[in-house]
Amino acid sequence: MPQSSNTAISNKLLLARMASFFTQFINLSILVLFFSLQTLLIIQKRQPIYHFLAAASCFLVFVVAKRYASTASTVYLVDFSCLKPPNFCRVPFSTYIEHARMLDFLDEESVAFMAKVLKHSGQGEQTYIPPAIHYIPPKSGHQEALKEAHMVLFPVVEDLFSKTNTSPEEIDVLIVNCSGFCPAPSLSSIIVNKYSMREDIKSFTISGMGCSASALAIDMAQNILKTHRNCNALILSTEILSTGWYPGKEQPMMVLNCLFRMGAAAILVTNKREAEKTAKYKLLYSLRTQRAFDDKGYYSAIREEDSDGVTGVTLRRDLLQVAGETVRANIVVLGSKFLPYKEMILYALSIIKKKYLNKSTEIYVPDFKRVVQHFCLPTSSKPVIREIGKGLRLGEREMEPAMMTLHRFGNQSSSSLWYELSYMEAKERVKKGDRVWLLGFGSGLKCSSLIWQCIRPIVGEAQKGVWADTIHSYPISSVD
Numbered sequence: 001m002p003q004s005s006n007t008a009i010s011n012k013l014l015l016a017r018m019a020s021f022f023t024q025f026i027n028l029s030i031l032v033l034f035f036s037l038q039t040l041l042i043i044q045k046r047q048p049i050y051h052f053l054a055a056a057s058c059f060l061v062f063v064v065a066k067r068y069a070s071t072a073s074t075v076y077l078v079d080f081s082c083l084k085p086p087n088f089c090r091v092p093f094s095t096y097i098e099h100a101r102m103l104d105f106l107d108e109e110s111v112a113f114m115a116k117v118l119k120h121s122g123q124g125e126q127t128y129i130p131p132a133i134h135y136i137p138p139k140s141g142h143q144e145a146l147k148e149a150h151m152v153l154f155p156v157v158e159d160l161f162s163k164t165n166t167s168p169e170e171i172d173v174l175i176v177n178c179s180g181f182c183p184a185p186s187l188s189s190i191i192v193n194k195y196s197m198r199e200d201i202k203s204f205t206i207s208g209m210g211c212s213a214s215a216l217a218i219d220m221a222q223n224i225l226k227t228h229r230n231c232n233a234l235i236l237s238t239e240i241l242s243t244g245w246y247p248g249k250e251q252p253m254m255v256l257n258c259l260f261r262m263g264a265a266a267i268l269v270t271n272k273r274e275a276e277k278t279a280k281y282k283l284l285y286s287l288r289t290q291r292a293f294d295d296k297g298y299y300s301a302i303r304e305e306d307s308d309g310v311t312g313v314t315l316r317r318d319l320l321q322v323a324g325e326t327v328r329a330n331i332v333v334l335g336s337k338f339l340p341y342k343e344m345i346l347y348a349l350s351i352i353k354k355k356y357l358n359k360s361t362e363i364y365v366p367d368f369k370r371v372v373q374h375f376c377l378p379t380s381s382k383p384v385i386r387e388i389g390k391g392l393r394l395g396e397r398e399m400e401p402a403m404m405t406l407h408r409f410g411n412q413s414s415s416s417l418w419y420e421l422s423y424m425e426a427k428e429r430v431k432k433g434d435r436v437w438l439l440g441f442g443s444g445l446k447c448s449s450l451i452w453q454c455i456r457p458i459v460g461e462a463q464k465g466v467w468a469d470t471i472h473s474y475p476i477s478s479v480d
Contacts, residue, residue, distance in 0.1 A: 073229060073271040075222045076279035077452060081160040082419050082466040083152050083238075083264040085128035092125045093118050096258075102136050103247075110249045117258040122382030122403065126470075127410035128262040132242040145181050145242040152238050152264035153187070154194065160266040166232065168195035173224050173233035177206040177213035177414055179442070180303075181240035191236065202228075210301070210442020211378055212288075213237060214414035215450050218269065218438075219286040225271040232272070238264035239413035246312030253312035259381060263412025263419065281436065281452035285337050289330040290446035297322045301443040313443075320387050322445055323380075327388055330439075330447040331368070338451070339366050365393050372451065373434040376420040377402040378441055379411050388439070404474045408467075414440060425461040426471040430454050 038055075096118065100111050130151065132144035153176075161167065174197065176187040185193070188203040197203075202224065206213055214237035221233040241260055246253045270279070291297030300319045305311050336344065343366040350364035375398045377388050385406065389399040401420040409419055417438045424430050434454045441447040462471050 073225070073273065074276070075225055075283040076270050076272075076275040076455075077281040077283065078166075078232075078268040078270055078275055078279045079160065079164050080265060080267040080418050080421070081156045081163060082415065082422050083156050083262075084466045085152075085262045089128040089130060089134070089262060090126055091129045091134070099134075099136055105247065106249055110251070110254065113251050114254060114258050117255055120382070121259055121410075122385070122406045123259075123261070123410045124407040126408060130241050130262055133245055137247065138242075138245045140243055140245045140247070142183070142243075145240050146183060148240050148242045148262075149178075149181065149183075149187060149190065149238070152240075152262065153191065153236055153266075156264050156266035157191065157195065157234070157236065160234075160268055164268050166268060168197045170232055171197055171201060171234045172228065172231035173221060174201055174203040174236075175206065175217045175221055175233065176204070176236045176238075177209060177217050178238050178240055179208050179210050179213065179413065180244045181242075182207045187236075208443070209414075209446070210444065211380060211411075211413045211416070212440040212442035212444075212446050212448045214265065214267075214417055215286075215438055215440040215448035216288060216446075217414075218267070218283070218450055219288055219448060221269055222283060222286055225269070228271075230272050232268060232270045235267040235269065236264065237267070237413075237415040237418070239415070244313070246310065248306050248308060248310040248312055250306045250312070250314075252314045252316065253306060255315050256313050259411045261410025261412055263409055263415045265415040265418035267418065276455065279455060280458060282455050283450065284435070284453050285334065285449070285451040287330060287334045287337075287449045288446065289326070289333065290444050291322065291326050291329070292444045292446065294322075297326060297445045300445060320383060323384060323441060324387055324391055326441055326445045326447045327391055327439070330441075330449055331366075331392070334449050334451075335366050335368070338371055339368070340370060343367060343370065365391065368392055368437070369394070369398065371435065372437045374424055374430060374436040375399070375401070376417045376424075376436065376438045378439065379406040379416040379420070381411065382406065400475050404476070407476065408470060408474070414442070419466060422461065422465050423467055423471070423474070425458050426465050426467040428459060428462070430458050432457050 097111060097115050100106055100114055130148040132139040132148060174188050174191060176191060178187055182205070186205040188205045191197070192201060192203055204220070206217060209216055214235070217235045217237065221235060225231055225233060239260060241262060244256065244260065246257055296318060300316050300322045301313060303311065303313045346364045347366050350361065354361040354363055375392070375394060377385055377399065379385065379402050382403070385399055385402045401423045404423055405416055405419045412419065417440055421436065421438070430436065432454050436452045436454065438450040438452065439447070462468065
């Protein structure tokens, strides 16, 4: 390990010990103060009320000091980076369908079904798939998946380090999420090895969490940072498609072949106080809910074998309905944290009216646009975006980032949320003080919400972000 890394570890251990010593010193000082006051009052033969006031004062000082020492610091989003795949990975509809026709296990009916899914998906002609899937037939071996992981993760990590002027040795927490590819050593170990990160880094790999994993990873990082002060956390979100290709012809499993596309994002968050001056956002609220307890939700999107023993992910027809229920459960809890009282009262009254007075009454949907200015929605498909937008009473402008991300890059699983945020930054729509809601849900079903607040002006992203070469041509109206 480099000498500078050892020095960084020693410095962090020293700071941790100093913080622990300072906390113990404060506690001991308060205890000494308490007994000193009591002794002085006894010598002076003061009345009992003075003893009580002295004890109450010391207790108050102790509570305030304890609260200050244990208060979790704010989590800041310093910056993030999204992958722009190389042009040789681009896959127009015509190329995709032509390759599908050349696969001997697919009949014309299957190819026609895939063409229909593509046509109605909301995707455009410039999405990307990894090199392994361009082969005929596609390659889905371990080595191809490993090459894809290197191809998508290394560029975003290096770009983020460059943008934030951060070195690998400054990363204290590393979280990598990828649902379908779980190599050994893990993806987080691959990153630690590649960039020679510190030996005391806290690294985690999240799998099987679907499209909600990126928001979930931020929530996880926040919980870790509550107990570790002055730390940087690096979150990497991607989905490796090389191992996810379904080489069969059962239509519920073929859908994912048509929808998922190549992408990755790297996010740097921190709880260092000095980050307030340079970070883009601070985290206000985070919430995770799920419906895995319900069989309908659990089986709505599940990896299983088809009748021929071929493994794939089945998307069932009631997925949209279950997705709506999952999101509603999430926003009810989340809304109680920051919605105006008027909106909460109207919502509660509509539930009472529907339950006791008129069963046909529609439940009132709170107007989240009163407290949140921007929305990043799951880009699972155009119908899913529409369904969630309807459930949140969103207009076309609020759904635009999700629709345009889906059109330009396709469904990139958990990393799509960051492409949407990048879209809004490229359009310079996010102003200082604005709130941004990142909403992700994945198999299970589970739903994760993050509410960020912009804390500085964000300009010039159109020239250097992932949208740099195409932002001028968006939004487009032909998605529908």
